Amino acid sequence: MDIAVGRTFQILAHSPFPGNSINRVAFSRSNSKWLVNKNSTLHRHRVVVVRAQDRPTWLPGLDPPSYLDGTLAGDYGFDPLGLGEDPESLKWYVQAELVHARFAMAGVAGILVTDLLRVTGISNLPVWYEAGATKFGFANTTTLFIVQLLLMGFVETKRYMDFRSPGSQAKEGSFFGLEAALEGLEPGYPGGPLLNPLGLAKDIKNAHEWKLKEIKNGRLAMVAMLGIFVQANVTHVGPIDNLIHHLSNPWHTTIIQTLVKSSS
Structure with missing residues (x-):
């Protein structure tokens, strides 16, 4: 049988x-x-x-929702709140997760590198959660905030417009004549020599493996950022300091002992 x-x-x-x-x-x-x-x-x-069921799910044996058919990168049927039932909302959530994942990867890398430079004494940098209060000599805080607001607002507006009308931001004259250098591939995946200098995943429609790797690393980075936030709030030091403190006495300096000491 x-x-x-x-x-x-x-x-x-x-x-x-x-x-x-x-x-x-x-x-x-x-x-x-x-x-x-x-x-x-x-x-x-x-x-x-x-x-056995060919498609992996976040919980073995789980029946994924019908609207999560496995075609999306990193789709393991995880949607306990049913946020993706509406197809249009699902498209936006996919783009939102992708952007947050990229920011988280950049944030984790920036925090670890600057913290390592600070701890080793190579550079006199503030701990990451105090960097926003640092005064720079070349411009005041208000000027930097306005410049950042304008630049980020411009980029996010372009991204949203491309999401609403795919390919519209790659038309000639839509970006100061730099459209060829950006060479948008599909919403959420711009390319060209500026944003894809190594020429990876040129055929973005079939780059399933690259998309999967990116979203997996991005999700891991988002969890790492949450851990770094909580860690800083509890220990009031950077992640490299926490790592050194743990390695100095790994059996008695763990997350459990740290949380117990902070609550007492």
Whole structure:
């Protein structure tokens, strides 16, 4: 008999006697008993083939929602709140997650590198959560804030316009004549020598592996950023200082002891 395991179980019993028809019995996951046609002979079956569900999910054995069909990069059927039921909302959430993932990767890299330079004494840099209060000699804080607001606002506006009308921001004259240098591929994936200098994933439609790697690393970076925020709030030092403190006494300097000391 062949046993297919997926959203439902199905037994295809092969009779060992010629002339007998194949008996089929299907049952759902909720049924705890093997239902077998009374005319079949279990101990004389020919072969048993067990086929597991091909698509991986965030929780093994979970049935993913119907609107998450596995075509999106990093889709493991995780949507406990049902936020992606509306197709238009799902498209925006995908872009929002992608942008947050990229910011998180840049943030984690920036925090770790600057913290390493500070701890080793190579550069006199402030700890990352005090960097915003640093005074720069070449411009005052108000000027820097306004410049950042204008630049970020411009970039985010262009990104939103390209999301609403894919390809519209790559038209000639839409970006000071630099459209060819950016060479937008699809919403969320600009390219060209400026944003894709190594020429990776030129065929973005079929770059499933690259997209998957990026979103996996991005999700990990978002979790790391959350950990860095909590860590700074509890210990009041940077991540490199925390790492050195832990390595100095790894069995007695852990997250559990740290949280207990901070609450007492």
